[in-house]
Amino acid sequence: MTTQHIPGTAAPLPGTADPLPGTAGHTGAPAQAPDPSLIATLPGHFYTDPGIFRQEQDRIFESLWFCAVRCDDLAKPGAFRTVQIGRESVVVTRNRHGELRAFLNICRHRGARLCVEAAGEVRRSLQCPYHAWTYDLDGKLIAAPNLTSMADVDRRAYGLRPVQLREWLGYAWLCLADEPPSFEDTVIGAAVERLGDVASLDRYRTTDLALGKRITYDVKANWKLIVENFMECYHCATIHPELTDVLPEFADGFAAQYFVGHGAAFGEGVKGFTVDGSAGFGRLDGLLDEQDRRYYAITVKPTVFVNLVPDHVILHRMFPLSEDRTVVECDWLYAPEVLASGVDLSRSVELFHRVNVQDFEACERTQPAMSSRAYRQGGVLVPSEHHIGGFHRWVTERLSLTS
Numbered sequence: 001m002t003t004q005h006i007p008g009t010a011a012p013l014p015g016t017a018d019p020l021p022g023t024a025g026h027t028g029a030p031a032q033a034p035d036p037s038l039i040a041t042l043p044g045h046f047y048t049d050p051g052i053f054r055q056e057q058d059r060i061f062e063s064l065w066f067c068a069v070r071c072d073d074l075a076k077p078g079a080f081r082t083v084q085i086g087r088e089s090v091v092v093t094r095n096r097h098g099e100l101r102a103f104l105n106i107c108r109h110r111g112a113r114l115c116v117e118a119a120g121e122v123r124r125s126l127q128c129p130y131h132a133w134t135y136d137l138d139g140k141l142i143a144a145p146n147l148t149s150m151a152d153v154d155r156r157a158y159g160l161r162p163v164q165l166r167e168w169l170g171y172a173w174l175c176l177a178d179e180p181p182s183f184e185d186t187v188i189g190a191a192v193e194r195l196g197d198v199a200s201l202d203r204y205r206t207t208d209l210a211l212g213k214r215i216t217y218d219v220k221a222n223w224k225l226i227v228e229n230f231m232e233c234y235h236c237a238t239i240h241p242e243l244t245d246v247l248p249e250f251a252d253g254f255a256a257q258y259f260v261g262h263g264a265a266f267g268e269g270v271k272g273f274t275v276d277g278s279a280g281f282g283r284l285d286g287l288l289d290e291q292d293r294r295y296y297a298i299t300v301k302p303t304v305f306v307n308l309v310p311d312h313v314i315l316h317r318m319f320p321l322s323e324d325r326t327v328v329e330c331d332w333l334y335a336p337e338v339l340a341s342g343v344d345l346s347r348s349v350e351l352f353h354r355v356n357v358q359d360f361e362a363c364e365r366t367q368p369a370m371s372s373r374a375y376r377q378g379g380v381l382v383p384s385e386h387h388i389g390g391f392h393r394w395v396t397e398r399l400s401l402t403s
Helices: 050-061 183-195 223-231 241-246 248-252 336-340 346-371 388-400
Strands: 002-005 066-070 079-085 088-094 100-104 119-121 125-127 134-136 141-143 164-168 171-175 210-219 294-300 304-309 312-322 325-334
Touching: 050 312, 050 388, 066 079, 066 088, 066 312, 079 312, 088 171, 100 164, 100 171, 164 183, 183 294, 210 336, 210 346, 223 294, 223 312, 223 325, 223 346, 223 388, 241 248, 241 346, 312 346, 325 336, 325 346
Parallel strands: none
Antiparallel strands: 002 210, 066 171, 079 088, 079 119, 088 100, 125 134, 134 141, 164 171, 210 325, 294 304, 304 312, 312 325
């Protein structure tokens, strides 16, 4: 695992019979482990089979809402970012009115990649570097060599293919599906499920926060291992000494984030969510007293983690690239006045950076075992991890959907 600092079909699954492993029929019920205290995980090949990953691309990443880019990364008209969602490259840009737009990053002429850079800026249009077909920032075909001699061509019919876009928490969320699922139910609903109501999240005013630090991690592990790791704290006492110093109840492996409305309390004598427990920054405006000195975590399936602490917000976006490689982009967000003051963010950033490195190293240590004969039937989950079985059922149910 490396880190770097940057500014930016309905067939049965391969190797399985129908029904899917880990399910009873098509109900999604977990397989029964020998001991009542233990429930079965997914079999190992769910983390290594390229065929399963292809179906995840189709039925999960390309079918659900995907958190793509931070809106502030596209500061003015003509700014663009490209992002990989499943098998598709998508370009996100601002039109001349300052509105965000997203399109499949494919020229409608001969299918060349339209924008080859990860980020950039154009003046008024996006032009294909192959045959110079040119599109305005709303995706309309506006020019092409000899286009005037083809009077029968309807330019509107050959515009860029749009992608559904919603803005939330200061990020552009995209969905490739022709009929996207309810954003309120599948995305915002994750906050309600975790916190009890969306107002508790709104008080952090994440849209108004500013990017203080971004770190990208290239993790040599399947995306589901990363989700599972984030969902439990059974491992915290073993690999997260700094985190458990700040949040002592995590040392007991308590799955605090899965009690609605419960936030893990800071330890006695801990002044802030920093690597050494020293003071952080002033409490974000609008937070309630009961949200002070507490940490909350939200999992927005399939690929987003939101971490809430009194003085900042940490948001992870995962980009699964293969069955054994996942890029994770992590943003630390602060009140604009904190950044404007020039204060040192290092102790604040360092705490969760260490947590990230520790977690991703554990996931990379686990990935090779997924292809071992010792893990062909999978592993087990102890009681404090049983909620992960719900995630496994969600995955297998998504993969059971007919196209």
